[in-house]
Every structure is written in C-alpha cells, then in structure tokens.
Amino acid sequence: xxxxxxxxxxxxxxxxxxxxxxxxxxxxxxxxxxxxxxxxxxxxxxxxxxxxxxxxxxxxxxxxxxxxxxxxxxxxxxxxxxxxxxxxxxxxxxxxxxxxxxxxxxxxxxxxxxxxxxxxxxxxxxxxxxxxxxxxxxxxxxxxxxxxxxxxxxxxxxxxxxxxxxxxxxxxxxxxxxxxxxxxxxxxxxxxxxxxxxxxxxxxxxxxxxxxxxxxxxx
Ligand code: DC
Numbered sequence: 001x002x003x004x005x006x007x008x009x010x011x012x013x014x015x016x017x018x019x020x021x022x023x024x025x026x027x028x029x030x031x032x033x034x035x036x037x038x039x040x041x042x043x044x045x046x047x048x049x050x051x052x053x054x055x056x057x058x059x060x061x062x063x064x065x066x067x068x069x070x071x072x073x074x075x076x077x078x079x080x081x082x083x084x085x086x087x088x089x090x091x092x093x094x095x096x097x098x099x100x101x102x103x104x105x106x107x108x109x110x111x112x113x114x115x116x117x118x119x120x121x122x123x124x125x126x127x128x129x130x131x132x133x134x135x136x137x138x139x140x141x142x143x144x145x146x147x148x149x150x151x152x153x154x155x156x157x158x159x160x161x162x163x164x165x166x167x168x169x170x171x172x173x174x175x176x177x178x179x180x181x182x183x184x185x186x187x188x189x190x191x192x193x194x195x196x197x198x199x200x201x202x203x204x205x206x207x208x209x210x211x212x213x214x215x216x217x218x219x
Contacts, residue, residue, distance in 0.1 A: 010145030
C-alpha cells in the first residue's frame with residue numbers, strides 16, 4: 001500500500017509521515033531530502049544551481065541512499081548538512097528543474113516497489129504515485145508554520161532568524177513550489193485535506209492513522 005502526504009514546508013507533514021509510518025510499520029520516504037541532497041552535491045561541486053543541464057547531470061550521476069532516518073550521498077551521511085539554510089534554498093531551485101524531477105521520481109518509484117510506504121513531499125499524490133491508495137494534503141497557515149520552524153531551530157540550538165524573516169522565506173518558498181512549471185505543489189483531486197493549524201502532532205497522527213486503517217480494512 002502507498003500512502004502519500006503532500007503539503008507545504010512546516011505544515012507538520014514530516015512529523016505526521018514519520019509517525020504514521022512507525023505506527024503502521026510501513027517504510028518511510030522523505031522525498032524532500034532527495035532534492036536537498038542534489039542541491040548539497042551541486043554546492044559541494046560549485047555547480048551553478050541555475051545551470052539546468054549540469055544540475056540534471058549531477059542528479060543523474062550521484063549515488064543516493066535513504067533509510068528511515070538518514071540520507072547518504074556517494075556513501076557519505078549528509079543528513080544534517082542537507083538541513084542547512086543554503087541547502088534549503090538551493091533545494092527549491094533544483095526542484096524546479098524538470099530533469100531532476102524526472103530522475104528523482106524514478107528513484108522514488110524504485111524505492112516503493114514491492115513495499116508498503118508512507119511517502120512525503122510535494123508531488124507524491126499528483127505526479128509520482130497517482131495510483132496511491134491513500135493520499136493526504138496537509139496544510140497549516142503560514143504564521144503557524146513560521147512559528148514551528150523557529151521553535152525547531154531553537155531546539156536544535158541553531159541561530160534562529162527573526163520571525164518575520166522566517167515567515168518571508170516560507171512565503172517565498174511556497175510561491176516557488178506552487179508556481180513552478182514542473183509538478184507544482186497542489187493537492188491531488190482525490191487527496192484528503194488536513195489542516196494542522198492549532199492541532200498537536202498526536203492529534204494529526206490519530207486522524208491520519210484512523211483514515212488509513214479504514215482504507216486498509218476496506219481493501
Ligand atoms: O520538504 P523539504 O523542505 O525537505 O523539501 C525541500 C525542497 O524540495 C522544497 O523546496 C520542495 C522541494 N520538493 C519538491 O519539489 N518535491 C518533493 N516531492 C519534495 C520536495
């Protein structure tokens with residue numbers, strides 16, 4: 001069974017997807033970390049992120065491995081490095097490259113082959129797994145997402161930017177994700193919309209789990 005969870009940054013979808021995979025004992029796929037890994041590799045190699053052909057070639061050639069917690073590029077654990085701000089920014093640039101999307105979508109389908117998975121991203125229910133049995137579109141308002149992001153940075157003891165800067169970055173990233181030509185962020189017509197504003201992670205998880213279990217029972 002394939003469960004897709006799409007939505008904007010900071011909507012709570014990552015926490016929900018990870019928790020759901022754990023509760024269902026499904027494998028978990030964080031597709032954002034794949035775009036981040038491509039950006040990371042390009043930055044390492046001083047490849048101009050706007051040079052579409054060079055970035056696509058890099059994505060094609062790189063060895064990319066994911067397990068439930070980590071992401072590895074050419075055997076190196078880059079889990080923490082791909083969360084750095086310059087990589088976050090770069091990931092949304094490389095994510096607008098259609099060749100990169102095609103490459104990573106292929107790898108995502110390969111990962112899912114023969115498994116039960118919960119996969120999270122922006123295009124999982126629309127472009128990569130249109131046949132998925134259960135699709136969610138998870139959102140929250142931009143202010144709440146910015147507040148969550150600021151808390152997360154505090155918890156990681158990273159220098160947190162002022163709230164207004166975080167909010168602006170979130171809005172810019174949303175705009176890029178929603179307006180790009182290739183597989184823009186949008187809800188699949190058959191996705192269940194979940195607004196997490198004001199909800200605890202546990203409450204979101206309970207809601208998702210009960211829907212998936214109903215679908216599993218109906219299969
Ligand atoms: O979810 P995230 O913040 O780790 O994603 C990083 C970037 O990759 C973000 O700009 C959106 C993009 N992305 C995408 O275009 N498609 C996906 N399936 C996952 C992420």
